[in-house]
Amino acid sequence: MADPSSYRPKPGQIPDSPGVYKFRDEHRRVIYVGKAKSLRQRLANYFQDLSGLHPRTRTMVTTAASVEWTVVATEVEALQLEYSWIKEFDPRFNVKYRDDKSYPYLAVTLNEEFPRVQVMRGAKKKGVRYFGPYGHAWAIRETVDLMLRVFPVRTCSAGVFKNAERTGRPCLLGYIGKCSAPCVGRVTPEEHRELADDFCDFMAGRTGTYIRRLEKDMMAAAEEMEYERAARLRDDVEALKRAMEKSAVVLADATDADLIAVAEDELEAAVQIFHVRGGRVRGQRGWVTDKVENVDTSGLVEHALQQLYGEESGDAVPKEVLVPALPEDPAAVSQWLADRRGSQVSLRIPQRGDKKDLMVTVQRNAQQALGLHKTKRASDLTTRSRALEEIAGALDLDTAPLRIECFDISHLQGDDVVASMVVFEDGLARKGEYRRFQIKGFEGQDDVRSMHEVISRRFRRYLQEKERTGEWEETPAPTGPVPAVPGDGDGTGDAPAAGESREDDGRPKRFAYPPQLLVVDGGQPQVAAAKRALDELGIDDIAVCGLAKRLEEVWLPDDDDPVVLPRSSEGLYLLQRVRDEAHRFAITYQRAKRAKRIRASPLDAVPGLGDTRKQALIKHFGSVKKLRQATIEEICEVPGIGRRTAESVAVALAAAAPAAPAVNTATGEIMEEDDGGSTT
Numbered sequence: 001m002a003d004p005s006s007y008r009p010k011p012g013q014i015p016d017s018p019g020v021y022k023f024r025d026e027h028r029r030v031i032y033v034g035k036a037k038s039l040r041q042r043l044a045n046y047f048q049d050l051s052g053l054h055p056r057t058r059t060m061v062t063t064a065a066s067v068e069w070t071v072v073a074t075e076v077e078a079l080q081l082e083y084s085w086i087k088e089f090d091p092r093f094n095v096k097y098r099d100d101k102s103y104p105y106l107a108v109t110l111n112e113e114f115p116r117v118q119v120m121r122g123a124k125k126k127g128v129r130y131f132g133p134y135g136h137a138w139a140i141r142e143t144v145d146l147m148l149r150v151f152p153v154r155t156c157s158a159g160v161f162k163n164a165e166r167t168g169r170p171c172l173l174g175y176i177g178k179c180s181a182p183c184v185g186r187v188t189p190e191e192h193r194e195l196a197d198d199f200c201d202f203m204a205g206r207t208g209t210y211i212r213r214l215e216k217d218m219m220a221a222a223e224e225m226e227y228e229r230a231a232r233l234r235d236d237v238e239a240l241k242r243a244m245e246k247s248a249v250v251l252a253d254a255t256d257a258d259l260i261a262v263a264e265d266e267l268e269a270a271v272q273i274f275h276v277r278g279g280r281v282r283g284q285r286g287w288v289t290d291k292v293e294n295v296d297t298s299g300l301v302e303h304a305l306q307q308l309y310g311e312e313s314g315d316a317v318p319k320e321v322l323v324p325a326l327p328e329d330p331a332a333v334s335q336w337l338a339d340r341r342g343s344q345v346s347l348r349i350p351q352r353g354d355k356k357d358l359m360v361t362v363q364r365n366a367q368q369a370l371g372l373h374k375t376k377r378a379s380d381l382t383t384r385s386r387a388l389e390e391i392a393g394a395l396d397l398d399t400a401p402l403r404i405e406c407f408d409i410s411h412l413q414g415d416d417v418v419a420s421m422v423v424f425e426d427g428l429a430r431k432g433e434y435r436r437f438q439i440k441g442f443e444g445q446d447d448v449r450s451m452h453e454v455i456s457r458r459f460r461r462y463l464q465e466k467e468r469t470g471e472w473e474e475t476p477a478p479t480g481p482v483p484a485v486p487g488d489g490d491g492t493g494d495a496p497a498a499g500e501s502r503e504d505d506g507r508p509k510r511f512a513y514p515p516q517l518l519v520v521d522g523g524q525p526q527v528a529a530a531k532r533a534l535d536e537l538g539i540d541d542i543a544v545c546g547l548a549k550r551l552e553e554v555w556l557p558d559d560d561d562p563v564v565l566p567r568s569s570e571g572l573y574l575l576q577r578v579r580d581e582a583h584r585f586a587i588t589y590q591r592a593k594r595a596k597r598i599r600a601s602p603l604d605a606v607p608g609l610g611d612t613r614k615q616a617l618i619k620h621f622g623s624v625k626k627l628r629q630a631t632i633e634e635i636c637e638v639p640g641i642g643r644r645t646a647e648s649v650a651v652a653l654a655a656a657a658p659a660a661p662a663v664n665t666a667t668g669e670i671m672e673e674d675d676g677g678s679t680t
Contacts, residue, residue, distance in 0.1 A: 004061045008047045014040040019071040020081045022089070023064035030089035032060050032293070035078040037329065039069050054294040055553070055564050060093045075332035076339065083306045093293050095269075095303045105132040105283075106140045108153075108200055113189055114161070114182045115196035116154050117144055124311065131203045132275075132283040148178040150214075150236045151199040154192065155179065202240070204277060204315070211240055255279045257320035258308070259350075259359055262300050263366035265580075266552050267291055267573055270370035271304045274362050277318075286369045291567060302327035309340055317341035322350045322359060374577070383570055384427030390571030391517070394563050395556065397543055401517035402426055406578045407458075407530070408521040409439075409450045410586035416593045417445065419454040420586035423515075424578050436589045448525045455518070455533035462514055463537060514542055521579050523548040523555050523562075531557040547579045606645070606652045613640050617649070628653040 019039040023032040036042030046053075046061050053061065072078045086094050107120035111127025119140050124130060132140070144155070154161065156171055156179070164170050164183035174181035182192040202210055218233035259274045268290055275283035287304070295303070301323045309317050317340050327333045330347055337345040350356040388400035404424045411417040417439040423430040441453045518534075520526045527546035534542060545563075546555040552572060553562035565572035603614045603624070620638045621627040627635070627649070635646035 004047050004050070004064070007064070007066045009043070009067065014043050014069070015071055016040040017071050018073070018075050018078045019069050020078050020085060021067060021069040022085065022091075023060065023093075024066045024068070025063055026065040030085070030091050031064055032091050032093040033082055033085045033089065035075075035082040037075055037078075039071070043067065043069070056093070056291075056294045056567055059564070059566070060293070063093075075329050076335045079306070079329075079332055079336045083310045086306070087310070095289050095291065095293055095295055095300065104140060105130045106144065106203065107131075108196055110193075110196065110200075114154050114192050116156070117148075117196075117199065118155060129200050130316070131200075145178075146239045147199065147202070148173070149239045151195050151202070152178055152180040153196050153199050154182060156183075203282075211237055214240070255320070256315075256318040257322055257355070258318050259322045259355075259362045260301060260304055260308075260324070261359060261362040261366040262297055262304070262324055263363065263370040264291070264297065264300065265370070265576070267567060267576060268370065268373070269300050270366050270373060271300065272362050272366040272369055273304075273308065274358065274365075275318075276358075284365070286366070288369065288373045297325040298327050301325055302333060305333060305337070309337060313340050314342060317345060319343075320346045320348075322348065322355060324349065324359070324363065384574070387427055387570035387574040390565070390569055391575065394554065394565055394569075394571060395517070395543060395545055397517070399516065401515070401543065403513060403515045404517045404519060404578055405458075405515040406519040406521065406582040407451065407454055408579070408582035408586040409447045409454070410583070410590040411445055412590065412594060416590050417450060418586060418590045418593060419450060420582050420589060421454070421458060422578065422582045422585055424574075424581075427574055429581060434585055436585065438593075447522065448529045451520055451522070451526045452529040452533050455520075455530045456537065459514075459534060459537050459539055463539075514539075516543065518542050518544045519575065519578055519582075520544070520546045521582055522546050523553070527555045527557055547575050552576065603649065603652065606648045609645065609649070613638075613645075616640060624653070 016038050018035075018037050020033065020035045021039060021043060022030050025031050034042070046057065046067075050058050050062070070081065072081060105120050105124075107118055108129040108131075109116045109118070109127070110129050111125075120128070120130070148155070152173075155173065156164075160171060161183050164174075164181075168184055170179065170181040170184050170186075173179035174184070174186070180187045180192055180195060182189065187195075198210070214233055214237050218230050218237065221227075221230035221233060255276060256278070257276045259276065261272050263270045263272075268288060270286060270288045272286045273284065274281055275285075287307070289300075289303075293299075305321070305323075305327070317337055319341075321337065326347070326349060334345055334347045337347060350359050385400075388402070391397070392400045402425060406422050406424075407419060409417065409419050419437040419439065421435040421437070423433040435458070437454050437457065439450045439453060442449060518530060520530050523546055527544060530546075531544050534540070534544065544557055547553075548555060548562070552567075553564060554572075554575065555562050565575075603609060603617065616638055617627055617635070618624070621630060632643065632646045632650055635641055635649055636643055641649075
């Protein structure tokens with residue numbers, strides 16, 4: 001690990017001007033490339049106290065052994081040079097998007113004497129016109145099959161074309177009218193190129209003019225009683241309309257725009273792009289990347305723009321680019337895009353209307369792409385094994401933690417405090433063994449104390465289960481008295497997850513199995529509370545760690561410094577998944593409790609009064625307010641309500657009656673109660 005001060009430039013040596021800089025390691029390999037409006041101010045940020053740097057930045061500067069820079073005239077030149085260097089050197093600490101698939105394009109080889117329409121993948125070639133990308137190659141072939149009726153452009157390979165030239169006989173498409181057969185001289189090279197140009201114009205979105213022209217020719221042919229030609233033109237128009245229907249209209253006609261959305265978490269990001277041409281979605285593509293550098297949404301957008309348009313020019317760069325967040329220097333990026341297009345490009349965030357609605361769809365696709373990527377990554381056995389081995393190595397465990405339990409606390413400003421326990425075995429979630437807890441030992445907000453209570457209750461139940469089944473080992477007894485834990489013993493408040501397996505007697509399955517690793521959502525205080533709870537129970541064979549969300553640091557008991565796993569570590573990725581699942585499960589339970597409390601009715605306090613009779617009472621009287629004003633005799637008139645129950649209802653409603661009517665302080669209006677007993 002290098003000391004950044006050993007290669008820090010001398011004061012005044014760094015110029016105060018725009019430029020691009022490179023960090024190199026001890027082997028002279030470029031590990032990071034960046035750009036700045038002011039090299040002096042930007043590079044100074046890298047040589048501050050290491051404790052003040054983001055973990056990713058800290059890892060980069062301690063890996064580097066030297067830094068160098070190049071001064072440029074403008075920010076636009078800096079953007080272009082940064083892109084060129086990232087592509088040339090492939091630095092390990094720069095965000096690099098990778099395609100989650102090789103997308104097919106519809107390509108027209110205008111660089112050939114007789115242009116050919118075909119499906120192409122991979123790097124783009126000079127002189128070839130591309131449309132797309134498409135989700136599937138069959139979608140391209142369906143579109144081309146419809147359009148060849150109107151634009152009979154060559155689609156055959158060079159071998160088939162030369163064979164037809166040699167024999168003087170066209171292929172089947174030439175006989176059925178879906179190829180103009182330039183191979184046998186039915187059309188001249190100029191006429192065939194004109195067909196290819198018309199094909200490209202139609203695919204580029206200039207559809208309305210061409211269809212109107214065909215319809216005009218069709219009407220003229222009909223007036224001249226050339227009915228066969230009119231019928232042919234009618235079928236051509238229908239074929240083109242069917243081809244257009246395959247891409248839905250989403251924006252106003254003649255709108256050319258690319259919409260870019262980003263979905264991200266602490267470790268990874270997914271980018272989705274919709275290509276809109278002529279108001280229709282003509283293509284879609286997506287990338288996924290590991291966030292190996294400290295980058296926010298604006299930085300991810302800038303990297304996506306560089307990758308998307310770095311090799312493009314002309315109409316391949318649209319008039320309008322819509323993004324979720326503007327880059328750090330939007331003016332420079334807009335100018336760079338304009339230079340590549342050859343005319344002005346609008347780079348902005350959609351605020352309203354159809355474009356904002358479509359951006360929501362693109363964002364939803366990005367979220368789904370990130371979720372699908374995570375699912376694929378988690379389901380790979382080799383990857384899971386490597387993750388468990390990395391965790392064992394980082395935490396100095398004797399064996400890989402095949403069973404991991406994670407705990408999280410959730411509340412809303414101190415109310416409805418609950419906790420969750422999720423279980424992962426062999427790197428996969430075991431939802432049947434999830435548990436949830438109500439915090440009963442105290443009132444209010446105290447995450448540390450709550451964590452201590454939950455861990456104590458969980459492992460006290462584990463010890464009780466061992467005693468019940470006779471699986472005690474020869475271990476020292478706990479030193480000192482173990483405090484009683486509210487809710488422990490009878491399981492009250494320890495709700496099983498949906499679908500959890502049951503004992504033979506129908507009770508929820510107990511906490512029978514201990515984990516090899518206990519993870520808590522939080523930093524040093526939460527880890528210390530969990531460790532203290534285990535010590536009080538005399539359990540010393542379970543490893544404990546905490547994962548702090550802000551910087552994704554792993555904390556161990558009694559350690560002043562966290563364990564920082566590499567950002568690309570599969571072990572960190574697994575710990576993050578476990579922590580996020582515990583958070584999801586806890587907040588879901590907390591929201592359900594809050595909703596139930598809000599929907600509570602004074603009738604809930606009446607013992608033995610079920611939902612059916614509650615509904616009967618409300619239906620009979622119309623509201624809780626009118627029910628509260630009723631006499632016991634009037635309540636007894638409701639079918640199914642006896643005198644004892646009526647008395648209990650009257651007592652419960654009297655106890656829950658408000659001291660004074662609620663008043664709207666803005667209008668002075670007395671607020672009536674609704675059917676559920678709450679004020680409106």
